[in-house]
Amino acid sequence: MSFTDRQQGAVMLASGGLLMGTLGVFVEEARLDALTLVFFRCLFGFCALAAYCAWKGFFARRHFTRRTVALAIVSGVLMVTQWVGFFDAIHRTSIAVATVVFHVQPFWVVLIGAALFREPLGIDRLGWIATAFVGLVLASGVAAAGNLQGHSSYLVGVGEALVGSVLYAAVTLIAKSLRDLRPHLLTLAQCLVGLVCLPFIAPLGATHIAPQQWFWLVGMGVLHTGLAYALIYGALPKLTTPVIAVLLFVYPLTAIAVDxxxxxxxxxxxxxxxxxxxxxxxLGVNLGWPLVSVLRHRVRRQAE
Structure with missing residues (x-):
């Protein structure tokens, strides 16, 4: 792999993260309920991704086995539920808080993987996970007394973002089990699930949408679902794990700055x-940095 490929991948992943970091503005400015927002994200995202997949020639019969379709539907239900919860969390808290809380999802992937597949955790990983959840308490703001008094809606929003992170972790594990299915097609299936299911769950207020609101709705589908996912999925095969681990935080850092x-x-x-x-x-979990083992070693040396 040439340096040019790695450089291109880094630019693509950073660009996708920057785009995703602006998602909260579109959620806020559209001024619609979470269910309606997710439905139109699915609608315009489906159109954008279908066009992209057709252009790239991703549609092939071998991708659509019974197992693949079943798991794609399950992941679609999880993903759409997560989107609804995340958008509502933005309304109840803020773009920054909802995004930061949501980004503990890599740790759920590790914990769920350990529980279901008996993957070894190790003392260092457990130490980093504990550190992350201390960070979660601080970042969410629930540790501050002012956010707990008379702010039940805020706490509900934090809870929605946290549950969303668990659901997204489950989607990540499903995606890992579908190695032969391009992630673009999996996201396309998830959008299709939202298009089919959401109108049956709650009435959608499309007739009350003002002309200026359509800009934000189309943007969430075309920019934050079609273009951003195409950039991110296209970048990952070009990059090493350390680079990916660092660049994935362009998204939450951008969201904090935007807010x-x-x-x-x-x-x-x-x-x-x-x-x-x-x-x-x-970074410690993804890159295998030592933590507890180093501390224990230092304590032993001091004791000697």
Whole structure:
């Protein structure tokens, strides 16, 4: 693999993260309920991804076995539920808080993988996971007394983002089991599930959508589902794990900056410290950094 390929992959992944970091603005400015937002994200995202997959020639009969279709439907239900919860969490908390809380999902992947597939955790991984959840408490703001008094809606939003992170972790594990299915096709299937299911769950207020709101709805589908996912999925095969682990945090960092710039909702010092802990812990888990073992070794040396 040439340096040019790695450089291109890094630019693509960073660009996808920057795009995803602006998603919260589209959610806020559309000024619609979460179910309606997700339905139109699925609609326009499906159209964008279908066009992209057709252009790339991704549609092939071998991709659509019974097992693949069944798992794609399950992942679609999980993903659409996660989108609804995440969008509602943005309404109840803020773009930054919902995004930071959601980004503990890599740790759920590790824990669920250990529980279901008996994957070894190790003392260092457990230490990083514990660090991440300390960061989660700080970043969510629930540790501050002011956010607990008379702010039940805020706590519900934090809970929705947290549950969404668990659901996305499950989707990630399903995607790993579908190695022969291109991720673009899996996302396409997830959008199709949303298109079919959401109208039966709740009435959609399409007749009450103003002309300016359509810009934000189309943008969520074309930019944040079609273009962003095409960039991210196209970049991952070109990059090494350390580079991916670092660049994936372009998304939450952009969301924090966007929330502060556009809505003047800057995170507190404690919340920023929590975000730092989550980032460092994520890198520690993905890159296999020692933590507890080093501390134990130092304690032993001091005891001697």
């Amino acid at each position: 502060a710039i556009f809505y003047h909702r800057a995170l507190s010092i404690a919340q920023l410290a929590g975000m730092v802990l989550i980032v460092v812990a994520s």
